Amino acid sequence: MTLSNDIPNYDTSLKDYSPLRLEDHGSSITELNYIFMGASEDRRWLVLTFVCLVLALVLPVFGLHGYIKLRWERRMSTNDLVIALAGIFWLVYITCQIAACANGFGAHTAALPREFHYANELPAHNGDVTQALSFWYLTTLLHVLSSATARVAIGLASISRTAFPSRRRLVATNLIVSSTASALFFFLLLFHCSPISAFWSTNRSDVSAKCYTIELRTPWYTFLSISLAADAALSSFAVISLVQRDVGRVRRVAAGVFNAFAAGHVASSAMQIRHVQSLEDYKDLTWSATSFAIYSLIGPSLALVAANLTRIAPVAQQLAMANQLQVQELMPPQQRLRLLRPTFPPLIMLSGRDGEMDEDAALETVVDQGIARLERAAAVAGDGKRVRFA
Template identity: 40%
Template sequence: MDTTDEDQRFILLLIICFVLSLTIPTFGIRIYVRVFVRKMFTIDDWMMVITSILHAGFISCMTVAACNGLGAHTANLKAVLRYGVLGTAHQGDVVVALQFFYLSTLLYVLAFLFLRISIAFYLARKVDFYSYRPLVMITLAISTIASFAFFFSLLFQCSPITDYWSRVRSNFPGACSQGLMTSLWYAFLGVSLAADLILSAFAVAAMCERDMRWSRRLMLVPVNVFAALSIASCATQFVYVPRLEQYEDLTWAATPFAIFFLITPSAGTVAANLTTYGPWLKEISLFTTQPSFNMTFQAARRPTAAAAAAMAQHDAAMPPSRPWARPRDRGSCVGPDDVEWAGSPTQRLSSISI
């Protein structure tokens, strides 16, 4: 059978470009919000930094694997193709492709683990979910144990380890416990899927609160969309796990698995980053609001002399210990809870919390 036209490497590279176009900007905005707007860097942010580093390594390994043959048939891969007088070109190398695919599986497990740790710590410090903190911590503990156990199983699945990317594919079944690894893949994906469903349920519950403003509810829509995409992608991987046993043509057989393999942690990372955008969106709204209009509106509400005298008598009668008895602007009826226009938008956000 002629398989020269069956090459899906470009699909993997397009998905890599797509996920990078989402993860890099969202992570950059998260860092801006935490460092320059909130001026507060918590443990969940540090966990997200580690996640982003691991995710960058994961994407880099998948890129090298795709450029060297992941997505193409193993029989079509040659280290060098000769074009006569035109010289030579790099067509792909099964050894390099499988080496970096092997490394990407290890980084996938670690990136997914630290992503879940970041989300769990973010939820644990939210007052709204304080009563559910034991559930979050138990979920995190189980998924962490399962992830580390699976990581070392992946690491030592072949004896010696180098037989995983051997050019002689006939050595693979005798040296690697592929049947056991298929069962472990199912177990790991099952634990991951259950943990993600539990953690994402909090975002859905927050969106369904009755007293929530429509603007905040609308902000949670993309969070839930990307969380649902990550969960659906993780569930779809179950279908393609058996293809990892096709060792003779693994670079081609693993392509569908690798597609959802790329989407799952990337969509989860985007969803986790989007949850921190509240102060940044408030800053943008303050920039776009016209201060001159607000001042004109306040000037139009300037009280009469009799009203100002009545306000002065009222303030004088208030006990000084009452927090709302602090002096007001006598030339307007702007109260202490009204928005002031002094200072930059970033300074005005110093008292805003999410």
């Protein structure tokens, strides 16, 4: 007996299916066939896969930053507070994206009201258009907020690491322009439907009359282009550090890692620009916007990782330098004198205003440490004894 003998002749297209037709067939094989055909047009699993990937990438870095703050520095600077705010926006953003997928975002809008009926089971709902689009509405708003705050955190880190006034002015202008554009676009996106609930209305034909969906194409292009230019300008500072000859190996590796995340963020912003038109298909928005949603996940996630790395790298370098000094103090005087000079430029985090690095104080500290080591080495050489310093 073949399966074709048990299944009646019917149209297998997804659009012509209805719950009544499924019940009339009364066959579990028919329902399974419908499920498998719908799965080929369902992108929920793809969006959730990228959600899991960005969670696996961001959460360890975010946790490491928190551990360093609690274990070593035990203080919060302005930049740390901005990073924490960006992390909160990002976590809520990811939560809303998961909730949107759980309610049907990624599937065709026409397929969401359908129900599946199984023996001795309650009807299984495929999704809810209202819930899916309401969470997607929040997701787009939080995407703007998380991207803007992560960019501000990276910009503040760039300002605190340089003493050049020209670069400070460039970064400040970058942050002011990009943050202003993000704020304006946030409110434009917030009130582009009147009333706001029209965005997730069940009757999708009313959206064109109550929402400026088509008119949002130019603002989306403008916002993403400004964000792309701002992120590229901030990442250029790390590129300069990477190509300089007098940069140590540790800082070169750190700049290379930062550039990798920055390049990924810029590339994801470019791909978002390519998929802006998919947001205009308001009749099937739950399915058409999935490509844009995937690239939207990548951008702020990589930016948040880069922002956390700007705070982790200096502390890791300081700990490595402190460990090197301890190793040198345990060596004989003859070997110690050959290793007095560090193998990489020092980058010391001091408790200056707002936790910024005071380069003059850092240089003075390095000089004092070098003089102290020379004095101890001379004392050990004069006494002819090995002395262990704490």
